[in-house]
Amino acid sequence: MSEIVSGFFQAVNLIVTLNPEVMQIAALSLFISLAATVIAATIAIPLGGLIHFHEFRGKRMLIVLIQTLYSVPTVVVGLVLYLLLSRSGPLGIFGLLFTPEGMIVGQTVLIIPILTGLVIASLGGIDRNISDTLISLGATSFQTIVQIVKEARLAILSAVVLGFGRAISEVGVAMMIGGNIRGATRVLTTAIALQTGIGDFPFSIALGLILLLIALVVVIIMNLITSGLSVETQQVLGGPRT
Amino acid sequence: MKTILESIDLEIHKGEIFTFIGPSGSGKTSLLRLIDLLDMPTTGTIMFDGIDTAAPNAVRLSIRRRMAMVFQKPAVLNTTVANNVAFGLKFRDIEKSEIDSRVHEALDIVGLLHLANRKAVTLSGGEMQRVAIARALVTRPEVLLLDEPTANLDPVNTELIENLIRHIHQRFHTTIILSTHDMIQGQRLADRIGVIMNGRIAQIGSLHDIFYRPHGRDIARFVGIDTILKGVVASNDGGLANIAVSNVVLEAITPCKPGTHVALFIRPEEVTIALRDGDHPKTSVRNKLAGTITKMVPFGPFLRVTLDFGSPLTALVTRRSADELSLAVGTNVIAGIKATAIHVLADNG
Incomplete structure (x- = not known):
């Protein structure tokens, strides 16, 4: 018990004194997961829109498949990407294995299904009357799609925040593709796993606290978005509508 | 496939107020959606001002832009009242200054100028319906379609909307096509009435014809x-x-x-x-x-x-x-x- 308590205080000390290694690991984590989220959103929003706005054979099946991939184990994504990115693999020439770029690719792949699925759900949540209204007001099909995506912006934004949450908290891809190299690819989750293994609890607790702090911020943002606290907040988060 | 409407043979004249009357589920909304070119009929022809509307999408869009429709359940977008009213003009790439003055004018007509900067989703049902009418009006449509415009409103708001429809007709000479299940409303607004029963036009005529000389039992029961x-x-x-x-x-x-x-x-x-x-x-x-x-x-x-x-x-x-x-x-x-x-x-x- 005393070990946990003293570990906790040392951890707080590491954070408030802005310990360089802790800060470097936290910064890299944020950078990799934010980059993955931005890339995944850039792909998933148009992709989700494409699936939502078109009727085709097997659409239902495709959506079920996407939803299944929400819960794909991170180590499975890690394994597949490892095979693809390793020197002898088909994508080996890019030399992405054990690099932050490789980890960004991995986390992007990991969260694209959940983002795409939630984007489809968000667009589906817009009342059918809205699209009828837009069309009858003389919107082209492109104008209709843009407007409906804008209308679903808050739901889509919460999907993106959720995707970021999954990216920053996963271990499998970060460990297998990043390799947990100190100062290069070591992120919060892999560092916690390693430091705990070697018995450096204060360091682990410090990183864990930071991870929780990030989770807290994510939850707060989510709540701000979904409750739509005020018009102004919505406009800040959803972008001003002109 | 279920046949929703059949044997519809109908001509609506420029500048008139034409009302479709019929019980719920008789096909009024489907007919208005066809007229607004939101849906395609499986058979038959719809002509607008001499143009066959069974045309490529670009042509249908250009025809649709000469009309405007107000739906039974008004859907407003999650933005300000003024932005909601401006949509039709933005879609037509109208200049910003022109949009502002026309939105102002339309909101003035429906009496919602004071709510221009309110979030549209916070409005009452009657106010939303007026936003929907302003939004339709602002594009200066030749044909204004209104699907049960007062079905969900209280008597005060109903009267307000009816007066508004009359005012629009007098001021802009817009052709107005509306549907209602309320005989009395048909009576108050229409030049001509088309009675729709089970997807067919059962009778077209003046109010007097339909009230006093119905063509059959179903119509007679429906008109009281x-x-x-x-x-x-x-x-x-x-x-x-x-x-x-x-x-x-x-x-x-x-x-x-x-x-x-x-x-x-x-x-x-x-x-x-x-x-x-x-x-x-x-x-x-x-x-x-x-x-x-x-x-x-x-x-x-x-x-x-x-x-x-x-x-x-x-x-x-x-x-x-x-x-x-x-x-x-x-x-x-x-x-x-x-x-x-x-x-x-x-x-x-």
Whole structure:
């Protein structure tokens, strides 16, 4: 018990004194997961829109498949990407294995299904009357799609925040593709796993606290978005509508 | 595939107010959606100002942009009232300054100028419907389609919207096509009425035609004619016929020849009620039927009094006169109906 308590205080000390290694690991984590989220959103929003706005054979099946991939184990994504990115693999020439770029690719792949699925759900949540209204007001099909995506912006934004949450908290891809190299690819989750293994609890607790702090911020943002606290907040988060 | 509408043959004239009336689910909304080119008919032709609308999307879009539709359940986008009204103009790439002045004008017409910067989703149902009308109006449509514009509104808002529709028609000479299940609303607004029953246009005509000369039982019931009697023409003297109904003879105007089986339609407000043993002032009422009251149902400030003279007959009586005559179930009364107030149709079924 005393070990946990003293570990906790040392951890707080590491954070408030802005310990360089802790800060470097936290910064890299944020950078990799934010980059993955931005890339995944850039792909998933148009992709989700494409699936939502078109009727085709097997659409239902495709959506079920996407939803299944929400819960794909991170180590499975890690394994597949490892095979693809390793020197002898088909994508080996890019030399992405054990690099932050490789980890960004991995986390992007990991969260694209959940983002795409939630984007489809968000667009589906817009009342059918809205699209009828837009069309009858003389919107082209492109104008209709843009407007409906804008209308679903808050739901889509919460999907993106959720995707970021999954990216920053996963271990499998970060460990297998990043390799947990100190100062290069070591992120919060892999560092916690390693430091705990070697018995450096204060360091682990410090990183864990930071991870929780990030989770807290994510939850707060989510709540701000979904409750739509005020018009102004919505406009800040959803972008001003002109 | 289910057929939703069939045998629709209809021409709506420029500048008129045309109202589709029919029960819920009769196909009014489907018809308006077809007219607004939101849906494609599986067969048949829809012409707009001489152009066949079965055309490529670009042509359909350009035609659709000459119309505007207000839906039964107004959908507003999650932005300000002014932005909601501006959508149609933005889609048409109109200049910002022009958009601002036209949005201002449209909001002024519907009386929502003071709410221009409110979030549209926070408005009441009546206000949302007015936003929807302003949004339609702002594009200066040649044809304005309104699908049950007051179906979900209280009487005050209903009157407001109806006045607005009349105002728009007078000011812009817009062709207005609206649907309603409310006969009275049709009465207040329409130049011509099309009655839709089960996906077919059952009758097109003036309000008077449909109210007093319905083409069939379903329409008659829908327009509030509760009394439909079966009879046989006994004699016909130049249009004034004696018609045997149950064990009495009624006089009515019809060209039907003796021996024809007919249906008689009698509006409740055309039936007068007097006590059987009271004084009968001299009137032009030809038909006097002795009967007994079987049912009295309140109907706003009126009572619907059903009496039995061998067949049931319903009359609309004000509460005051019901009190004065002390009408009650079981009272023996005399019902009077003018010969001209009975609508006669040859009965084929």
